[in-house]
Amino acid sequence: xxxxxxxxxxxxxFTDLRPMAECDDPQxxxxxxxxxPRVILTAPNFSCMPSSQRAAHATNxxxxxxxxxxxxxxxxxxxxxxxxxxxxxxxxxxxxxxxxAKGFPTARPWMISH
Numbered sequence: 001x002x003x004x005x006x007x008x009x010x011x012x013x014f015t016d017l018r019p020m021a022e023c024d025d026p027q028x029x030x031x032x033x034x035x036x037p038r039v040i041l042t043a044p045n046f047s048c049m050p051s052s053q054r055a056a057h058a059t060n061x062x063x064x065x066x067x068x069x070x071x072x073x074x075x076x077x078x079x080x081x082x083x084x085x086x087x088x089x090x091x092x093x094x095x096x097x098x099x100x101a102k103g104f105p106t107a108r109p110w111m112i113s114h
Contacts, residue, residue, distance in 0.1 A: 006036040013041055 002020060007013050008029040014036070016027050026035045049057075068076070095103040 004038050005041050007039040007041070008032065008034060008036040010034065013039070 001017050002023075003015050003017050004023060004027070005013060005015050006027045006029070008031070011029050011031045014030060018025075018027070024038060026037050028034070029036050097103065
């Protein structure tokens with residue numbers, strides 16, 4: 001559970017450990033028991049973290065927070081694109097001569113089959 005900061009008008013700032021589902025709810029001041037709103041007084045403390053964790057947080061911040069919209073997907077993929085659908089491309093046209101040699105007339109007609 002994360003620690004949230006609250007500000008009491010009479011007593012000043014205090015912190016409390018609360019579930020994330022209750023992050024926006026006011027909290028009772030531990031001294032005078034008045035309802036106090038949540039405030040953000042300090043930045044998250046990343047300086048005490050290992051460098052690998054800081055790098056992971058930075059990568060997470062750079063990543064997308066929402067999936068692609070249909071318009072973005074259509075702009076990225078042309079009609080009939082099969083790169084993401086799992087549909088296999090049709091096999092290449094293959095010919096065989098009487099001697100049994102393979103030939104691919106549509107691939108590279110200037111190459112000699114072997």
